[in-house]
Amino acid sequence: MFTQRPHQILRPQEPVAVADAFFEKMNARRSVRQFSDEPVPEALIRSLIATAGTAPSGANKQPWRFAAVQDPALKSEIRCAAEAEEQAFYSGRASEDWLRDLAPIGTNDQKPFLEEAPWLIVVLKRMRDDRDERLSDKVYYVNESVGIATGLLLAAAQHAGLATLTHTPSPMGFLANCLGASEHERPFVLIPIGWPHPNAMVPDQERKPLDDILTIH
Numbered sequence: 681m682f683t684q685r686p687h688q689i690l691r692p693q694e695p696v697a698v699a700d701a702f703f704e705k706m707n708a709r710r711s712v713r714q715f716s717d718e719p720v721p722e723a724l725i726r727s728l729i730a731t732a733g734t735a736p737s738g739a740n741k742q743p744w745r746f747a748a749v750q751d752p753a754l755k756s757e758i759r760c761a762a763e764a765e766e767q768a769f770y771s772g773r774a775s776e777d778w779l780r781d782l783a784p785i786g787t788n789d790q791k792p793f794l795e796e797a798p799w800l801i802v803v804l805k806r807m808r809d810d811r812d813e814r815l816s817d818k819v820y821y822v823n824e825s826v827g828i829a830t831g832l833l834l835a836a837a838q839h840a841g842l843a844t845l846t847h848t849p850s851p852m853g854f855l856a857n858c859l860g861a862s863e864h865e866r867p868f869v870l871i872p873i874g875w876p877h878p879n880a881m882v883p884d885q886e887r888k889p890l891d892d893i894l895t896i897h
C-alpha cells in the first residue's frame with residue numbers, strides 16, 4: 681500500500697566552492713523595511729512558494745499555507761490592523777528589556793512597508809491534515825516544519841535578488857480574519873517581499889562569527 685522509489689542524487693563537482701558561493705549570497709541577506717514600488721511578477725512569487733513547499737515536515741504533513749497578497753485594499757487593511765497591534769506593543773505590551781533590545785534595529789509602530797511592498801506573504805500553520813484517509817488528520821512539529829519552510833522561502837527570495845522582511849506583528853490573529861483563514865489555520869509570520877528600495881538602509885549590525893556558533897565534536 682505504501683511504496684518506495686529511488687532517490688534522485690544531485691552532487692556537484694566542487695561542493696565546497698558551491699557551498700561557499702551560496703554562503704556569500706545568503707550572507708548578503710538583510711531584513712529590509714524599505715521597498716521599491718517596482719512590480720514583482722506573480723510567476724516569481726509562485727516559484728518562491730514552490731521552493732518553500734519543498735521543506736521537510738513532521739510525518740510529511742506539510743502543515744503550511746502561503747497566502748500571497750498583492751491587492752492594495754487588502755494590504756491597507758493589513759497595515760491598519762498591524763499598526764494597531766504594534767501601537768499597543770510599543771506603548772505598553774512590550775517589556776522594557778524587549779524595547780531595549782529593539783532599539784538598535786530602530787523599529788517603531790509605523791509599518792509603511794506593508795503597503796509599499798508589492799507582495800505580502802502570510803505564512804499560515806495548518807493544525808489539521810485530512811488529505812489522506814489512510815492516515816490520521818494530526819500534524820506534528822508544526823512550528824519546526826513551518827519555520828524551515830519559511831527559511832527556504834527567504835533563501836529563494838534572496839537567490840532571486842528580492843528583499844524580504846520577517847515580520848511578526850503580535851498577536852497576529854487579525855491576519856486570520858483579513859484572509860478568511862479556516863479554524864484550523866494560524867498565522868505564523870508575515871513576509872513583505874519586493875525589490876529593495878534603491879536608498880534602503882539597514883541596521884549596522886554584525887553576525888556572530890562561525891567559531892561562536894559552531895562546535896565540532
Ligand SMILES: Cc1cc2nc3c(=O)[nH]c(=O)nc-3n(C[C@H](O)[C@H](O)[C@H](O)COP(=O)(O)O)c2cc1C
Pocket residue numbers: 709710711712713785787845846847848849882
Ligand atoms: C521570528 C522573527 C520575527 C521578527 N519580527 C520582526 C518584526 O516584527 N519587525 C521587524 O522589523 N523585524 C522583525 N524581525 C527581523 C529581525 O529584526 C532581524 O532578522 C534581525 O535584526 C537580524 O537582521 P537581519 O535579518 O538583517 O540579518 C524578525 C525576525 C525573526 C526571525
